Amino acid sequence: MTEVVQGEVVAIRAQALDTHGRFVISARHNHFVSDAKASAGGPGEAVQAGELLLSSLASCGLALVQKEADARGVRLAQAEVAVSFERDPEDGTRYRAITLDFALRGVPQQTAQALVDAFTGTCPIYNTLRRGGPIAARVRVPD
Structure with a gap:
């Protein structure tokens, strides 16, 4: 049987960086970079x-x-x-x-x-x- 946590809320935060279309994502104590696609005006390099x-x-x-x-x-x-x-x-x-x-x-x-x-x-x-x-x-x- 799968354990379901009632009312569990999981949240992340994302912040735009100085490079247009580049963001830092924070999940708990983990941080990584994400990019907008090049076709959407971003660098398109990171995930x-x-x-x-x-x-x-x-x-x-x-x-x-x-x-x-x-x-x-x-x-x-x-x-x-x-x-x-x-x-x-x-x-x-x-x-x-x-x-x-x-x-x-x-x-x-x-x-x-x-x-x-x-x-x-x-x-x-x-x-x-x-x-x-x-x-x-x-x-x-x-x-």
Whole structure:
């Protein structure tokens, strides 16, 4: 059974730097640089927003697959996932498709599918994207 933390709030902070289109992202005590795409006026060198989205899916996917494997007493010889998106050519504000391709070695296909089903059944990132869940953008102007 998956542990769900009721009312859990996770937050990050991002700040624009002096280089236009470059940002420092802070998550707890971890800090990294992210760039806007060159086509959006940024440097396009550091990891970009869409890549961060894909990375979060990959990280959640592998973490939950491993957690479920441990719960079942299954030993994975290797676990990988490749995640991609395709932007909708008719509506640039959305993705036409987001695909996760898992490669799980050391288990039969049926077990591998059950491990991935555990991920898709519990990952809030995956399920929010799948449902097109609620999102809000608020703004304030500090003094």
